[in-house]
Amino acid sequence: MTKNLTPAHLIDAARAWARGSYALEAAVELLVQHDVWLHRPEFRRYAVDYITATYTRIPYAVIDWQAAHAALSRGRMPCSGSEAAVLRIALSIADGVPVELGPAITCLDATNLARVLAAINHAQGNRAAWLATRGDATS
Secondary structure, rough: OOOOOOHHHHHHHHHHHHOOHHHHHHHHHHHHHHHHHOHHHHHHHHHEEEEEEEOOEEEEEEEOOHHHHHHHHHOOOOOOOOHHHHHHHHHHHHHHHOHHHHHHOOOOOOHHHHHHHHHHHHOOOOOOHHHHHHHOOOO
C-alpha cells in the first residue's frame, strides 16, 4: 500500500503519525535523517501501513516496529552493519526493543552517531536536538 507514495509524502505521513510521542517522533526522525529505511521497498512492505484518519482525513504512515524487528532479525531486509544499527536503535527508542548499544554505536560514522544522539535527546523531550545535525528543528 505504501509502494506508490513519494518519499516526501511517506515522510510527512510518518511524522504525522508519530506526533505527540517524543519517543516515536525521535525514532521516526532518526529514520528520516538517516535517509535509508523509508526508501527501502522491503522496509515499506514489512513495516509500514498507510492509513487515513477517519475524521481528519490526515494520512498516516504507521510503522510496525515489531514487524521491522522481525524482518531485520530474519534477514528479510538486507543492509550494512551501520544501517542495521540505526534501525535497531530506532526500534529501541520507539518500542523498547533491546539493542546491544556497544556494538551498535561502534559501527556508526560521526554523522550517524550525531543523529542517534539527537534522537536520544529528542526522545527525552528536546525537539530542537536536531539543530546540530541538519540546521533546523522539527516542530
